Amino acid sequence: MGIEQKAGDMGIVTVGLEQAVNWARVNAMWPMLFGLACCAIEMMSAQASHFDMSRFGMELMRASPRQSDLMIVAGRVSRKMAPVLRRLYDQLPDPKWVISMGDCASCSGVFNNYALVQGVDEIVPVDVYVAGCPPRPEALIHGVLTLYDKVRNEKITTWK
Amino acid sequence: MAEPLEVNYQELKHLVSERALQGDTVLLNMGPQHPSTHGVLRLLLELDGEVIINCIPDIGFLHTGIEKNMESKRWEMAEVMTDRTDYLNNTGNNLAYCLAIERLTDLDVPPRAQAVRVILVELERISNHLIWLGTHALDLAAMSVFLYCFRERESILDIKEMCSGQRMMTTYFRPGGLWRDIPADFEIAVRRFLRMFPERIKEYDALLKKNPIFMDRTRNIGKISAADAINLSLTGPVLRGSGVAYDLRKVQPYSGYEQYEFDIPTGTHGDVYDRYLVRMEEMRQSLRIIQQALDKLPYGAFRSNNRKYVPPPRSELGTSMEAVIHHFKLWTEGFNVPKGAVYQPVESPKGELGYYVESNGGNQPYRVHMRTCSFLNLQALPLMAKGHMVADLVGIIGSIDIVLGDCDR
Amino acid sequence: MAEEHLKTTLKALKDRFGLEDAPLMKYPPALVAESGQIVQVSQVLRDEFAYDFLCELTAVDYWPEESPRFHVIYGFYSHPHNVRLMLRVPVNGDNPSLPTLEGVYRGANWHERELWDMFGIHFDGHSDLRRILMPYDWEGHPLRKDYPLGYEEPQFTFNYDEIDKRKHHARYEEA
Numbered sequence: 001m002g003i004e005q006k007a008g009d010m011g012i013v014t015v016g017l018e019q020a021v022n023w024a025r026v027n028a029m030w031p032m033l034f035g036l037a038c039c040a041i042e043m044m045s046a047q048a049s050h051f052d053m054s055r056f057g058m059e060l061m062r063a064s065p066r067q068s069d070l071m072i073v074a075g076r077v078s079r080k081m082a083p084v085l086r087r088l089y090d091q092l093p094d095p096k097w098v099i100s101m102g103d104c105a106s107c108s109g110v111f112n113n114y115a116l117v118q119g120v121d122e123i124v125p126v127d128v129y130v131a132g133c134p135p136r137p138e139a140l141i142h143g144v145l146t147l148y149d150k151v152r153n154e155k156i157t158t159w160k
Numbered sequence: 161m162a163e164p165l166e167v168n169y170q171e172l173k174h175l176v177s178e179r180a181l182q183g184d185t186v187l188l189n190m191g192p193q194h195p196s197t198h199g200v201l202r203l204l205l206e207l208d209g210e211v212i213i214n215c216i217p218d219i220g221f222l223h224t225g226i227e228k229n230m231e232s233k234r235w236e237m238a239e240v241m242t243d244r245t246d247y248l249n250n251t252g253n254n255l256a257y258c259l260a261i262e263r264l265t266d267l268d269v270p271p272r273a274q275a276v277r278v279i280l281v282e283l284e285r286i287s288n289h290l291i292w293l294g295t296h297a298l299d300l301a302a303m304s305v306f307l308y309c310f311r312e313r314e315s316i317l318d319i320k321e322m323c324s325g326q327r328m329m330t331t332y333f334r335p336g337g338l339w340r341d342i343p344a345d346f347e348i349a350v351r352r353f354l355r356m357f358p359e360r361i362k363e364y365d366a367l368l369k370k371n372p373i374f375m376d377r378t379r380n381i382g383k384i385s386a387a388d389a390i391n392l393s394l395t396g397p398v399l400r401g402s403g404v405a406y407d408l409r410k411v412q413p414y415s416g417y418e419q420y421e422f423d424i425p426t427g428t429h430g431d432v433y434d435r436y437l438v439r440m441e442e443m444r445q446s447l448r449i450i451q452q453a454l455d456k457l458p459y460g461a462f463r464s465n466n467r468k469y470v471p472p473p474r475s476e477l478g479t480s481m482e483a484v485i486h487h488f489k490l491w492t493e494g495f496n497v498p499k500g501a502v503y504q505p506v507e508s509p510k511g512e513l514g515y516y517v518e519s520n521g522g523n524q525p526y527r528v529h530m531r532t533c534s535f536l537n538l539q540a541l542p543l544m545a546k547g548h549m550v551a552d553l554v555g556i557i558g559s560i561d562i563v564l565g566d567c568d569r
Numbered sequence: 570m571a572e573e574h575l576k577t578t579l580k581a582l583k584d585r586f587g588l589e590d591a592p593l594m595k596y597p598p599a600l601v602a603e604s605g606q607i608v609q610v611s612q613v614l615r616d617e618f619a620y621d622f623l624c625e626l627t628a629v630d631y632w633p634e635e636s637p638r639f640h641v642i643y644g645f646y647s648h649p650h651n652v653r654l655m656l657r658v659p660v661n662g663d664n665p666s667l668p669t670l671e672g673v674y675r676g677a678n679w680h681e682r683e684l685w686d687m688f689g690i691h692f693d694g695h696s697d698l699r700r701i702l703m704p705y706d707w708e709g710h711p712l713r714k715d716y717p718l719g720y721e722e723p724q725f726t727f728n729y730d731e732i733d734k735r736k737h738h739a740r741y742e743e744a
Contacts, residue, residue, distance in 0.1 A: 033193070035199075036200055036222060037199075037222055037244075038244060038565065041291070042327075045310055048306070048307055048311065049307045049311055076222065079703075079704060081221040084192050088193060112229075112721055113224075113719050113720055114716075114718065114719030115703075116224055118721045119736060122736055134327075219702065220700075220701060220703060220704070225711060263595060263596055390621050390622055390648060391674060391676065393623050393624065393676025393677075411651050500593060500594070501593050501642075502594070503596070503624075503653075504596075514625055516642065516644075518593075518629055527629045531624065531625045535679060536679065536680075539676060539678060539679050568702055569702075
């Protein structure tokens with residue numbers, strides 16, 4: 001109770017710092033447009049009007065990495081694309097999260113060969129893996145909500 | 161590993177003009193991650209101010225080694241990978257692969273399976289054109305069309321999910337016919353779609369066809385003549401927009417297309433606006449084909465009876481010993497395709513999709529090559545983009561309708 | 570009409586250049602040509618017989634046979650007559666090279682680059698022969714049969730750590 005009892009009706013709310021910052025981070029997380037292959041189409045479907053992702057705070061997808069905080073790696077990452085992916089990840093400002101969408105990004109899916117990176121976690125640290133080939137838009141939204149739960153439970157010591 | 165992103169003047173000296181080497185023009189990298197390149201396509205633009213002097217495409221960022229990977233899988237398992245090459249035209253890829261195998265093995269396909277294949281492929285054509293329209297219009301700053309097109313597409317994806325269980329990568333067509341019979345709701349859902357869709361095409365036309373901004377951004381942009389197009393091996397709406405009426409469904413029909421009546425739209429000028437008109441008209445013709453195929457849908461078997469290639473129904477396994485043996489052989493070894501090679505072209509929504517399949521008599525494909533339309537249509541981009549501005553380039557890329565999975569395989 | 574045109578073309582090619590049938594191709598009909606003849610043959614096809622469209626250019630590797638090791642396959646289509654024809658050109662295994670078809674059909678440009686990248690078949694006279702699908706500094710030609718598939722083994726308990734070394738970015742280890 002504390003301050004609120006003394007302040008009366010002045011409209012002051014006290015909340016923990018972690019909760020406040022995590023609430024702000026979660027409710028307006030903008031993903032970066034990083035659709036590579038088939039999963040990108042399902043990501044676009046998830047953003048479109050049928051399975052609206054704007055309900056969860058992802059109002060728009062920013063093309064520039066400097067203006068976004070989430071990177072949804074949607075699709076297969078080839079060996080030629082791998083340095084590009086790392087460079088884009090480095091350009092994302094802190095705090096940043098990565099969702100690996102689909103089987104090809106998580107573990108290279110159907111394609112176990114010379115040309116693909118076997119799972120994008122060889123290159124960037126991943127927070128949430130969403131399985132499916134391609135995952136349904138609802139599965140992607142579930143992955144996003146799982147990430148939100150994870151971010152809400154972050155502590156001060158693990159902030160970047 | 162060398163940085164693939166640095167503009168390497170030495171390597172590309174023979175491609176850029178003299179002025180670039182003197183520093184007169186700017187070399188701009190329109191990188192692999194770009195909202196308007198429809199995938200991971202890298203373009204090296206040589207600019208004189210805003211005007212493009214040279215445009216050098218750099219592909220390979222989505223190369224998946226599908227052709228080599230298919231050589232180490234069995235025939236029926238390799239079909240799973242064909243969905244994922246051109247990921248907006250899954251059923252078309254499956255169809256080309258199955259037709260190639262059926263030609264090599266002389267399998268018969270029952271008429272019911274052929275009609276259902278035609279219906280699903282035409283629905284896929286409409287779905288592909290919807291995504292093309294949505295992303296093309298989005299690049300040219302018409303954002304509501306994007307949302308409308310994806311809403312329409314959901315009905316088509318529902319139909320595909322009803323048949324096969326999967327929204328996109330269905331693998332519904334198998335050598336000899338279909339995986340399983342269409343469900344009872346299929347006809348109702350398709351008829352509902354056929355009733356709903358013509359109105360929606362009128363809506364899109366009302367938004368874009370006579371829109372002065374759209375016309376300004378697309379007329380006289382990206383022209384290519386018919387002779388150039390044929391020499392550059394272009395196919396599909398890009399070729400038809402330049403006036404050549406080449407559509408494989410009419411000239412070399414497959415899978416029962418000769419029974420249906422439809423027209424081939426062509427353009428006159430070969431610019432971006434004509435390709436838009438061609439594709440919108442193709443959507444209407446696809447509706448005609450689906451209507452005819454659905455009305456004439458015959459009853460009967462949905463897959464061939466040839467037990468060497470097609471597994472027996474489970475009801476037979478209890479009574480017939482041969483059925484058990486066939487089932488066992490197909491599940492452990494897979495079927496063997498006789499020695500031979502075939503080139504099977506199919507009209508995909510983007511152009512001519514050809515599968516060169518060679519077998520050496522075994523149960524694994526010896527060589528599968530996909531002659532994809534996007535790979536060859538993209539060759540024409542430098543020719544089309546010369547002399548235009550960077551903002552027009554976005555419209556040109558959208559009008560060629562490339563899919564990088566198709567291009568890089 | 571299409572069939573007759575195809576028959577006249579096949580007959581003319583066989584008489585003029587001494588080509589033979591390739592029995593391996595079931596459809597479309599194919600002839601076997603030498604690597605030195607291919608540019609001439611395609612020019613004759615384009616100018617005299619109206620095969621104005623190059624629809625396919627690919628190769629097959631028959632390792633461990635060394636000569637011929639590759640068969641390069643050309644596909645032609647005639648727009649006015651609506652008929653298809655294929656040519657197979659056997660190429661040897663050591664230093665495989667062919668003359669380029671870019672002067673006759675401009676669409677062969679990227680096809681030949683892809684063959685150089687994937688098979689190592691050099692095309693003399695090509696304007697821009699560099700790798701197209703693989704990274705610039707890649708070594709080896711992936712679609713050859715002696716190039717390994719390069720797959721990753723399934724991660725069982727006995728090789729768990731070895732494969733885990735590559736996945737050093739999985740976040741659960743950092744947190």
